Every structure is written in C-alpha cells, then in structure tokens.
Amino acid sequence: MPVAELDRLEPLIDLCPLQLRPLLRKRWQGLRRRARAAQPVDRGLRALARDLETATTRRAARLAALPSPEYALALPVVARRAELRAAIAAHPVIIVCGETGSGKTTQLPKICLELGRGVDGLIGHTQPRRIAARSLAARVAEELHSRVGQAVGCKMRFHDQVGEQTFLKIMTDGILLAETQGDPDLLQYDTFIIDEAHERSLNVDFLLGYLKQLLPRRPDLKLIITSATIDPERFSRHFSNAPVIEVSGRTYPVELRYRPLRGDDEEDQDRDRGQALLDAVDELAREGDGDVLVFLSGERDIREAAELLRKHHPPHTEVLPLYARLSASQQQAVFRPHRGRRIVLATNVAETSLTVPGIRYVVDTGLARLSRYSYRSKVQRLPIEKISRAAADQRAGRCGRVAAGICIRLYSEEDFAARPAFTEPEILRTNLAAVILQMSALGLGAVEDFPFVEAPDARFVRDGFKLLQELGAVDEGQRLTERGRQLARLPVDPRIGRMILAAREELCLREVLVIAAALSVQDPRERPLDKAQAADEKHRLFAVPYSDFLGYLNLWNAYHEQARHLSQNKLRKWCQQHFISYVRMREWHEVERQLQRLVTDMGLRLNQEEAEPDAIHRALLSGLLGNIAMKTAEREYTGARNLKLELFPGSVLVKKRPQWIMAAELVETGKRYARTLAVVEPRWVEPLAAGLVKRSHGEPHWEKRAGQVVARERVTLYGLPVVTQRRVNYGPIDPVLSRELFIREALVAGQLGTPGRFMTHNRALVAEVLELEARARRRDLLVSEEELYAFYDARLPAGIHDQVAFEHWRKQAEREDPRCLYFAREALLAQEEAIDTRQFPAQLEWQGLRLPVRYRFEPGEEDDGMTVTVPLAALNQLRPASFEWLVPGLLEEKLTLLIKSLPKQQRRHFVPVPEFAGQSLGAQRPE
C-alpha cells in the first residue's frame, strides 16, 4: 500500500515549482527507504501528499495565469518568432544577435513566456545597468498590460519589485551574480536571458562561466545570450557551438566619412585636433539641419572643445557637454526639446549607457579613456587609446536611429582598418581580487580551471591572490580564510571591506561604515566647469585639513544634521547650494544602511562613543596598506615597490605635503596620482601588516648596559621604511651570530660587567702579556683574538648570547670547575721563547734615583718607545745624553738605525750592520 502511494506521488514532484523540487524529492526518497525497511511511513506520506498537492496547485495556478503576449509586428525579432521559438525549444543555449531596433531585448522575454517558460521558475533577464533594467521592466510590463511587481518583476540594489505572480524578473547582472551565493543552482529560474553580452563586462563574463558550470546540473534550464553583432561566435564556442541566430536591426544607413588629422607626428595632430572638429561640424552644417554627437575621450577634451565651438559658432547653436560625472540636471539637458542646432560633446556614456535622442550626425575622434590595471605597478591606469572597430561602429550607429545619418571619423580609413576588431574584455584589463574572492566563497574550484569565455592572464590571477593575501582573505595556500568569507559577504571592494572588518577592533565601525560607503559610491560633490571656484569654496566647509576621509564624514554629519529638520525640498535646496548631488547623497545613505545591516548580521557591534581620528585612520589603513607613500622630493612621493606618485590636486593634503600618506586609490591618468588621502603615522603600519613587512638588521654589537647583543632594526613594507633605527635585542633574531659577538665583545674584549673572578684574572693576564709586547716592541706575543675566541667558544654552550643566560650557565659550570674560564699564562703566549725582562727593566737606577719606565709600542705617537718619569727636583741633575742609551733591549735597534743613517763612505766599514750593532752593545753606559 505505501509503495503504491509512493509510486503515485513521484511524478507529481516534477509538477511543482522548481525551487521546491529538491526538498520534496528528498522527502520522497526518505519515505521510500523507510517503506522498504518496513518502517511506518503513514504520517510522512500524508504530509508529503498534502504538500505536493499545494505545490502542484501553485504551479498550475501559475500556468493558468501565464500572460499571453501580443506583438507589435513591425519588429524584426517578432517576424522571426517561430524560428526563435523552435530554437529555444530545441537547444539549451542559443545566441541571438542583432543591432539596436531589432526588438531582441523587449520581445525575447515574451517569446519565452509563449513557450511556457517562467512557470516552473522565473525567466531571469539581466541588464548591465540599473537605469536600463528599470526602464525595460516598465516597458515590458506595459506591453503585457501589467505593472512592474506583478507579471514583470524588477530587482536591483535597493529596489526589489518581484512578487508571487512574477514570471519575468528583470535585474542587473550584478544581482544575479549576488544571488549565486544563496542559491548556487539558481533554482528560482527556469530561463535566463543575458542581455548586452557583447559589452563583455566583468559581470557578464563571470556569469557566462558560472552558467556553463551550472548547465550540466540543470538540464531543464534555457539560456539565451543576446549580443550586438560583435563576435557572437565566441559565445557559441563557449557553449559547445550553440546556434547563433542573427536578427536584422531596424536602423537607417550611416554614411562614413574619413577626415584624418593633418600633420605627420602626434604633436602636429594634437594641434590640428581642434581645427578638425570645427571643420567636421562645419561640413555637417552644410548637409542640413540636425543635431551632432561628438565623441571625445574625457572631461578635459570636452571642456576645450566646448570653448572652441562656442567661439566659432553662431548663437543659435547650443553646445552641451555630457559625461557621467555631470550633475543629473546637466545631463538631463540633452533630453530637453530645443530649437536650432545642438552639438552634444560626450564621452563613452553616449556609446552605451545613454541614448541621446534625435542625433543625425556623429563626429568620432576615435579615442577613449580605457581602464587598464597594471599588475606590475598595482595601479589602475586610464590611458587614452584608439577605440576598436566594433566601438567605432557602435558610435557611428548612434546617428542612424531616426533617419539616415552621417558619421565623420577624424582618422583615416587605413587607421580604422588597422585597429583591433573588438575592445578587450574587462576581465583581461582589471584587478581580479574581487572576482577571485567571489569564486573562492562560492567554492568554484581553481581559478585556472574555471570556464571563462576568455581566461585572464595567469599574472593577473596571481596578482589578485596577492592582494587577497595582503588583506588576509586567503592564506599562503590561497585558501579562503574566515576573514575572506566575511569579506565576500560585503558588497564592496575587498580593500574597503577590510577597512570595515578592521573597524571592529579599533572601535570605530560607525564612522568607517560611512567612509566605506562614501568610497563605494560616486563622489557626491559636484564641480560644474563654470562654477568650479564657488563649488570648491562650499566644499571647503566640510574639509578636514589632514584627511579627505574625515572630510567625507564631516559632509555626512552636516547633511544628516540638515536632514533632521528640513523638508525633502529644502534639503535638496541645501544640497544645491553646497554643490552636493542629492541623488548621490541618497545612494551613499542607502549603501551605508545596507552595510550597517550586513555587519550587524555578522555580529559586529557599532561603537556608541565617538571614535578617535587615529583609530579611524588605522582601520582605513588596514585596507590600504599597499597604498601608503612617503615624501621623497618636493612634489614626489614614493609608494609601494618604489612607485613614484603625486598627490591628486583635489585633495586637502596637496599643499600640506606631509611626510607619510595613505590613499584610497592610485590612478594613472596624465601622471600617477594618489587620490583621497590622509596623513598617516608610519608606526601604525607594522602592527597592521604582520606577515607583510620585511625586517633587516644592521650594526649588531654588544651593549654592556643592556647586557645584550643589540642591533638597529629596519622594517619595510613593500620597500617603504616604516621603522628605522630601532634598537632590538638581536639574540633571538640571530642566535649564532649573537653568540659570536658575545664572545668577541663581551668576553674576549672584556666588555662584560660580570662578578665572575675569571674576568679579572683573564684581564690581568692579558694586560701582562700586552705590557710585555710593549716593552719588546713586538706584536706577536699575545695569542691572536681568534685563539682567545676559540677558548670561550669551546666552553660556552650554543644558544648563550646575553648576560643573563651567561651568568646562569657560569654559576653551574663553576660549581664543577671554579677555574673553568681561567686562561693559562702559557696559553696566552704565542711565542715559546720567553722575553728577558731584564732587557726591559721596569725602572732605571741612576745616581741613587729609581726612575719608573713605561713602554709603549705605537710608532708615530709621541710616547712611542719608553718613557721615563723624572721627579721635578731631580731634573737638573740629569744629562739628556744619558737617556740616549735607553734600555738594553732597545739599544740594538737604535744602533742599527744610527749606522744605517751614516754617509755611505763611513757606513761601508760597519757591514754587516746588525753584527756590528750587536757587538757594540757591550759598551758601558756613562754615569
């Protein structure tokens, strides 16, 4: 009976929503096991039957509520509906490519609904940008006679409108990527549409790798990749030759005109650039009315071009700049209706993110700033580069949307032909730390085995791991650490996440969350070209002289102080007056709240007391260890790995130029800049950078007062000296060398303050031999230092290199042999032959006087030789000549020298000289 019931229930599982199936199947299998073991299953069976009933009803209700889409037949995708339907039904993956106006973005989800997709799970449709996702959701909802939040859902950061009745979920690709953390098999979905894949953003490339790994586990899944006609074969190859369906666009022809710059070298061309733009605009003016879109590389070019055009053109031509950092209202200007001619000067925003309406003509400089990460210098670069052929065509296409257009390229056709076909995908030009961190947290296995559409260079992967290691997110074996796991949960850059985690220990979480959020959003400060000074003046109200970071905190506090008592309208006005973007302040606020929620979920506690600035900066520094720099010249700073930097001119520190700084980011544009800065104390670095700093030691030497071998320690981080000249006990660092120094300096040289009798004994013995040497004017009587060293070396055990350990050992050793450290006199004498001390008497007897004699062997010194001390009273009784006889031991040498100094004529009578000198010694000293 139970077995029959189990058999009846099994097929019902596949009629439940996807998400519920794994759990229901598990329960069913459990019951079958029990049934086979003849255990009671009745209650379990009843419960399962009930749950299956509810679940299948839910799916049936979804199926019944599935919208039946209507189509506006004019779109190319709609015309090929049947073919697309068949392809989706027949293949797990298809690639649909077509230009703008093909309808692929808006109509493909509807075709999926027609196929009954979206019933078992959702149809997930990803967009690279939030604005695009939002407007697409509104548009599709409208076409389905529904509202966003019902049949069509929409999800992005801070915005979730997905309901029970949702079939189609439109979201940013970042959201889908984030969802893999909680739902690795993405069971919410039965279909994916990955839109704008040709842009090859980091998110898309990562997603396509993830989905490739997922497909074998989800055979029911359908995947549609849509792309402009840019390298669709690559996607096809990535998904085992999935079919590519090309759909025509609905655009007008664009005439291409090449107007290369004059001049042979770059300098000439730079001069010509402005003139070429004016010429192109004039040429287009002769073609007839219509707005012009000019593509330039950046804000500076736009400013220069705007000035040129304003001087050049009749008043009824309107010149509008357009770039992402422009305030929202200034951006909106391009959407305002207008009379006369309009020339929009734009960066790449107009290539993908923003569609400027009503453009008839395009002027393309062929240049753009492209972000390129240098794994060598660890700096993000923004060089101006020639854009690819695909990007140039994309730009040209911007004037064929409403009517036939003309695109003037300010370069030659040969130049165009010589360019790379496609823009390098982001994954090949970016710092990979964040991607690697996500992959590790998701347990996706080795990075080099991951099925990327295009695998990143191994050097970039290594560099990414290195940064994660610096942050303590992975260990030396590149395994994710507990801290790495926490970092992966924070939707911010790993460096910024590290600051947040460090803020817990520094008791400044509240403040650091605000700063971390600020660093994650666009700078809310606005600086319009024409009111730059006024804006700077207002922004100075929030500045903190030693830290751009605390400046953010100040702005935050000021804004929230206002927000507490002002209406939203008045708050907007306050923002406007202070050149602050209200929209970006809101975004900042949202990010801060989200981070606060996440860290409190992780068990971190906010500080109640206001934090100390130093504590805040130490927490920030924990994430920015690779971004410290030291002033090395008037305007030059040296960062990690000897990187030369300048301070970014917008920083509060640019005039102050402190000795040490940390930077939120290093970017190379015209020069290499450190941007968003604070003064740091180099001594903060070492405790935060354990395991990263390198130590070197110089001048190790015995210090009598410390009773230790002491050295000067130098601590460097990436080559920057964060500690210099620190006195440290060198013993534990290099015990072998320290013992050697201890023996040489403390024992042999006698620099040890010891109560041990051996030292007095040995010292006296050495003094005695040295005295003998001085008398005999030779240096070879005392055994060499090496032999004295060998004496101690043979007795002192290994590991003893300071006073405390020595005394401890000595006491024990002397208990067995009290004289174990005593030199023997014979052992100190290197020469067997004894010196006859009578030859070098300690005093001279003279006319009843006993005059003490000192000896010194130090040629060149005033008292070299022998010195006789005479009492003052006896001085006049002595004749200087008597002293020329010296003492017997010195006389022979003196005689030899005297003979040698004779003129040759006489000298020859005394050959051989030493013999004569020796024979003369018998003569008597005159009294």
Next chain:
DNA sequence: GAGCACTGC
C-alpha cells in the same frame, strides 16, 4: 593643479 563607464551579498 585635475579621471572612461558600470555593478553588488
């Protein structure tokens, strides 16, 4: 003395 464009647990 001045930077392309996006995304998020």
